Amino acid sequence: MAIPFVDLKAQYHDVKDLIDSSIQEIFESGGYVLGKYNKSLEETVANKHGVEHAIAVNSGTDALRIGMQACDIQPGDEIITTAFTFVATVETIVQLGAVPVMVDINPDTFDIDISKIEAAITPRTKAIMPIHLFGQLAQVKEIKAIAEKHGLMVFEDSAQVIYAHHDGVYTGNWGKFAGISYYVTKNLGAAGDGGMILTNDDEVARRCISLRIHGMGRERYYYDEVGYTSRMAEIQAAVLAAKITKxxxxxxxxxxxxxxxxxxxxxxxxxxxxxxxxxxxxxxxxxxxxxxxxxxxxxxxxxxxxxxxxxxxxxxxxxxxxxxxxxxxxxxxxxxxxxxxxxxxxxxxxxxxxxxxxxxxxxxxxxxxxxx
Ligand SMILES: Cc1ncc(COP(=O)(O)O)c(C=O)c1O
Incomplete structure (x- = not known):
């Protein structure tokens, strides 16, 4: 039998009853957006990661872009990261008008080489964005210490590390926010695109919740800032809520x-x-x-x-x-x-x-x- 790189059919069959019944329920109820499956997924993820806020969005890319905007990243700000990553890390920095300052990586763990970070800091540096590549966290304690020493934020590109942790402290707790991807082939994959922002900062969370619906804030159809359309479809949340049990x-x-x-x-x-x-x-x-x-x-x-x-x-x-x-x-x-x-x-x-x-x-x- 052929060896699969990723076995999506087997994943489905592990939780088929849950997925089938929840999707049927969504169609019967017509609750297609921001409904109970979004809420329960957000709660499950926040509890497991031990973070105050988990905010479901449309993709990992949006999680990074919205998270950075909510942290007030402005044109010209510099963010230290690496070139050995999926394009979305650097792409979203550039989309916000900020500047990716790339440094080299460790050869056996593929993450940012912490010995290269301090030399890359300038008066314009606002944040360090480690990419937790291939399933493990970068050297989060050391990165956090460097950031604190220089008054910088840490943004975690956690697209590939849902449920990974360091000394029991899960991703989402090592910086201002973390962006997770639920793209199909991730360890936890939707039936399409999906993402999640994790943060312990109430103000960042408030802005992310508003930014995912066009910057709509306290009142319906009143806008606080220019945002995005980045709701997670309820069907995707239901698929993820089923698979996350495994x-x-x-x-x-x-x-x-x-x-x-x-x-x-x-x-x-x-x-x-x-x-x-x-x-x-x-x-x-x-x-x-x-x-x-x-x-x-x-x-x-x-x-x-x-x-x-x-x-x-x-x-x-x-x-x-x-x-x-x-x-x-x-x-x-x-x-x-x-x-x-x-x-x-x-x-x-x-x-x-x-x-x-x-x-x-x-x-x-x-x-x-x-x-x-
Ligand atoms: C390291 C990294 N960052 C960001 C993303 C973007 O996530 P998405 O594809 O859900 O937009 C991915 C997805 O592959 C990724 O691997």
Missing amino acids: LDEWNVRRNEIAAQYNSALADSEIIAPATHDGNYHVWHQYTIRHPRRDDLMKYLGEQGIPSAIFYPVPLHLHEPYAQFANGEGSFPVTEQVSRECLSIPVNQHLSDEQVATIIHALKSFVGETSAV
Whole structure:
């Protein structure tokens, strides 16, 4: 049987009764927007993350853009982040007229290299935006300390880390706000787009709630600021509210699979990803590195094993974002990782046999032996 990279059908079947009954109820009631499923999803997420406010929006991209606007980011403000991310991180900064100041990353955890942050701070710097990539938090304690020392905000790009935490403190508590994505393929994915803003700041929350409906504030059809149309569809909230009942279990299984890869690759020529001490990783991706990455990808593909490259070209080498760096060579680690990284299947529905097949293929590519 083919090995799926993500198994959306299996996810559906894990919670089919819940999804089917809630969608039927939505159609019967006609409550399509900002109804009880939005509310219950927001409550579940806020409780689990231990944050004061969870505000459902239309996408992870909107969560970042609205969150930053609610934190008063203005044209010309600088935000320190990295080029090794999905475009939305940097795109939303630019859409607000702010300036992404990118720095290099750590090679084995793929997150911001904290030793590079202070040199990038200028009088215009307003925030540090770590990307919690592939399922684990960046070095949040150290980043928070740097931000506090310089009077900066921290914005968490938490698109890939729902339910991840550091020393028991979940994402959403390490900065002014966090933006989560519920895009289809995320650990918790909608049947389309969806996102969530997490914050402990009452004023930021108030503005986010208003901004997601055109800046409509205290009264209907009275506008406090220029906003967006970014409600989460009730159908998406219902799908997410159903799937979230399984998320802890699914993340545990992802950890089991990652542990099998970690032990198989411990002494391998293929470089396994690392986990920062104190992090609970939710393994959105399991990303390995090898200098002959393209050959490895082809080799796996020939054996029916899917893989994916996140991200093949770092953002500073794309035309719209080139102005924010100095071309090739700006971020040597980022550029090398982009050439060498490969994400292999780590979805919770893989069997141990499928995982062993993947391990065997990886090892045989580099001439090493494995149990299968
Ligand atoms: C790191 C990161 N930031 C932001 C986003 C944007 O989320 P969405 O696709 O829900 O708009 C994503 C989604 O893939 C992401 O991976």
